[in-house]
Amino acid sequence: MHAFSKPAQPQPSLTLAHTHYENFPVAxxxxxxxxxxxxxxxxxxxxEADDIADEGNASEIERLQALQAYEDELLLIQAxxxxxxxxxxxxxxxxxxxxxxxxLLIDLIDxxxxxxxxxxxxxxxEVLDYCRxxxxxxxxxxxxxxxxDSTQHRLWxxxxxxxxxxxxxxxxxxxDLQKHGAVGRIYLSQEDMLAAGISEQDLRAQRLDRHWQQFFLSQVGRAEAMLKAGKPLGRALPGRIGFELRMMIAGGERIVHKLKSCRGDIYHHRPTLKAYDWPLILLKALFKR
Incomplete structure (x- = not known):
């Protein structure tokens, strides 16, 4: 049986934090x-849908067919x-x-x-449209x-x-450079890279000079500004729900700090959250606005 032919039933375990789909709030x-x-x-x-797009050795046609099967099921639900x-x-x-x-689920499949x-x-x-x-x-x-689900809450x-x-x-x-075969994926704006004098070859060669560092930090800074703009939602939502979101935001801020500290050397120092980071994240979620 093909690995994508039948969706597995959801498992009862709520221990989902270490799976691939990192941006989803964990239950x-x-x-x-x-x-x-x-x-x-x-x-x-x-x-599962994310794994269809990324994991295993299926061909491009097989992946698209499997994702279309997921979308077809959603269309049945919609109807x-x-x-x-x-x-x-x-x-x-x-x-x-x-x-x-x-x-919204169909958008994810897309x-x-x-x-x-x-x-x-x-x-x-184009990058933001993908994020959308x-x-x-x-x-x-x-x-x-x-x-x-208010208009302001959706914006944040x-x-x-x-x-x-x-x-x-x-x-x-x-x-991402290792995904999609020899071509690799690059989620950076080609226009921004060109303006900064950064090429795809520079990424593959792991360029770490001042020009790359400035470009990298400008990209990280833009994401940080967006995260800060949405931060009021963590205080607008009540109780445990708001606290869960503030933990996510604080975790994102901690990764931003590490991205800045590595100054673009994500090739040898990919930032991840360690055990010692969690007390800091907890304190920020509890007390910092």
């Missing part, structure tokens, strides 16, 4: 109990028709219970399809689950999610 014990199942099911869907696969039956129940917008076929981004607007479909739907789904959420996606890109510049 942690910080979340209210009545939301954990919904988050787990949505996470399972997103993780109020019973889907055929167990994962999507669980997803349909979650969508009905919490009145979620199916189009982003994963794009990952299969698109490896370069002409300008920053790959990351922002996650935040909007969470707002709908929380019952806090989009800024946070896009910023976290960008931060992840900057962490993974070296890793």
């Amino acid at each position: 942690s014990l910080l979340l209210p109990a009545h939301l954990r199942h919904a988050v787990t099911v949505i996470y399972q869907f997103a993780r 109020y028709i019973q889907p055929s696969q167990p994962l999507f039956q669980s997803l349909q129940a979650v969508i009905r219970t919490h009145t979620l917008d199916v189009q 982003a994963f399809k794009q990952d299969v076929v698109k490896t370069r981004y002409a300008n920053f607007e 479909r790959s990351a922002n739907p996650v935040g909007r789904l969470m707002l709908q689950l929380y019952g806090s 959420s989009d800024q946070i999610c896009s910023a976290l996606q960008l931060i992840n890109f900057y962490q993974d510049i070296a890793l």
Whole structure:
């Protein structure tokens, strides 16, 4: 049987923090109990779809066909028709219970399809458009689950999610160069690279001079500004939900600090969160505005 032929049923475990889909809020014990199942099911869907786009040895055509099968199941749900696969039956129940917008899940699939076929981004607007479909739907789904889906909250959420996606890109510049065969993926704006005198060969050669450092820090600074712009959402949302979001924001800020400290050498010092970072993140989430 082909690895992509049948979605697996969602597992009961909530220990999802170390899976590939890093920008999705984990169904942690910080979340209210009545939301954990919904988050787990949505996470399972997103993780599996992301793995179809990135993992294994399937061909481009096979990946697109598998992702289209996922989209077809979502279209059945959108049309109020019973889907055929167990994962999507669980997803349909979650969508009905919490009145979620199916189009947001379709947007995620569209982003994963794009990952299969698109490896370069002409300008920053194209990068942000990818973030709009790959990351922002996650935040909007969470707002709908929380019952806090206002216009201002969506604006803040989009800024946070896009910023976290960008931060992840900057962490993974070296890793993304190894994806999609010899071509590699580059999520940096080609227009920005050209203006800074940075080439794809410079990335492969692991250029670390002053010009690269300035370019890298400017990219990180732009993401940091977006994260800061969305930060009020962490205080606007109540209770444990707001605290969960503030932890995510503080984690993003900690990675930004490490990206700045490495001054562009993400080839030998890919920033990750260590055990000693978590007390700092906790303190920021509790006390800092």
